[in-house]
Amino acid sequence: MNAREELIRRLAIKRSRQLGSLSTEAFAELELAVRDNPSAFVDDAEEEAFALVAQALAKLNESQHDDDLLDDDQYVQARAQRLARLGASCAQALSLDENCGDALLLQLLAADHSPDELVGRLLDLDVHLDDACGPLSAGATGDAWADVFARPHLRVKAALARTCADTARFAMARATCDDLLALAPLDSLGARLTYALTLARLEDEDGFEWLDVREGRKGNAWFHLSRALLMYKLGRMPAARRALNGYDRLCTGGAYILLQPIFVDTYLPDRPAFEPGSFLEATLAAHEAEPIIADTPDFVWWASEQPGFYDSAVSYCERNGLDWRDPNAP
């Protein structure tokens, strides 16, 4: 979530409303002025709350830089402190605006509930935001994301979709993704990525093909991995091999990350931004696919047996000076 950019946009829109109808040029100029000094444009409690959230997220990102240097205990402690700070900032934001969607969402995520409990709370939050801010709609532009004030609620739905998939509630994940794609067809939040994994897990080939066509068959780590899983589950082994091969060739470090999963922390509040085709993309896809992969117990073993796959993983590991943990080691 690029909170600073959203804050600038929100403030510019609010100020332009006060000023009456502005030309495009005038609005662009206003936006530049806001960018220069956002806090000067904060003049209601709602934006004050959002600014607090933006600030808290910026601090959170800064504090994560040195995580790699910590041992496990230190990491757990640092993480707990970070989440507590975030929770406190959210509480402060909510004292200014009790319906600040991002503060409500981040507060839930920072509380570190079990995914099962989180589902219930996100469902409640979704309903609460419907009541408090009115239900979402695709609006005049045809995409709810274009309305910057609708984005917090869209993020709640995206978190709900991912948490449903995490807790093996795939019909609910599918329904939420359908909802998101109807509201925001350009899908800036990547609901289609959650959707692809969900359809693979439900072994819904027609659904997956529909989604792949919708995506222009462009493919990405989620789609390649989902297709490999789907074909494997359906027992269509030549197609599964082709899909796995595509995943290996087109996703940087894809083979490595499948055989050597890396811990990825809770998304606060949404999926981190990644460069298309990057190692981070493959890492996030493999992380989100983890429960589905575990549910297909021999998939990773099968993948590692496919010609070239294991070698590709090892070679990526060596080229990049990464760790290789022996899964059989105690």
Next chain:
Amino acid sequence: MAFDPQREDYQRLGLRFASTLDTSSPAEATRAFATFGRRFARERDTLPQSDGDRAFHLVATAAKHIDYELPFADDAEAEKLIQRGHALLDEALQLDARCYDAMRMKAAADNPSFEAFFSYLTEHAEEVRRTCEEQRDHILANDDADERTLLAADIAMRPYLRWIATQAEQALICGRNREALRLARVDLEADPRDVADARFTAAFACAKLEDEQALDELLHGAAAKRRIRPANDAWALIARLALAHKHYDLPAASALLNELIRTYPHAAESFVRQIELPEGVFARLSVRPYSEDELVLAISEATVLLQEGRDPEGRGVLSAWVAAQAAQTLPRAVLQMLAEQAEANARATGRGADHGKQGGSR
């Protein structure tokens, strides 16, 4: 219903013996048959039998060792039981190269992964079907369709029913839920009475696919109405419970859990413990309907439903929820005892209490 290997062994020899009796004198035949039970138990070798019958007897004995004795044996005894079981299966195959039960049971041990075992079963399924059907058709063509003939024809098909049922169960374990459902339906079509209880596997596959309509059809459709046992067995209830939980309908999930607790003795304890048993290599273990053992078996098979999803303890989302709900119904002293048992078991097997399947540790 389940397959009982000892009973099937008895039925095979009984049929063979009856076919050798002089049916022109019913009184004579009745008298001769009166000795059958004793001879079956004590002087088996004096009874007429084919190599196929002898092979099946070895299979039944191996099944007794591996499926019914092994889970209760200590380590030293376990090794002996496994060796004895395998020697019996080898011998069975020497007597009858088409003893598919023995082939399948050996393959279960010889194949290192679920995937490899599943592939093996898939590879040979057609051959098993053809052979069993040939044998059945042969029996039906040569005899009058009396009760004995029908039983013999029925027995001829059983290795195939077991083969497909195992294949379906393996597909479910491999995460191939559509294939599991398809195979279970093949089994149900071949045997509408469902001796193999393939509908249990089908119910879990429907729950995995979150296909409520398919589950309804399976449990309450036309075919279900012809079955003797109503759809209130542990598998049906757990499948519906899992679906309710997946729809986040927690009141419905709780109601189904309570129904299970009312139906099965010591159910709450079983849901707290959630023991994972090895699958029966001959067939799903034959246990009394609505007994504690039946629920333990169903919970063990429900691992695919229970242990899915992210959960802080790594035990699976539904597993954690069900255990917590069930624990609420138990007195503190019982919970304490269960916790101690779990700890002792974890120590004995050298594993932690954590039996999660998720990778990706930090």
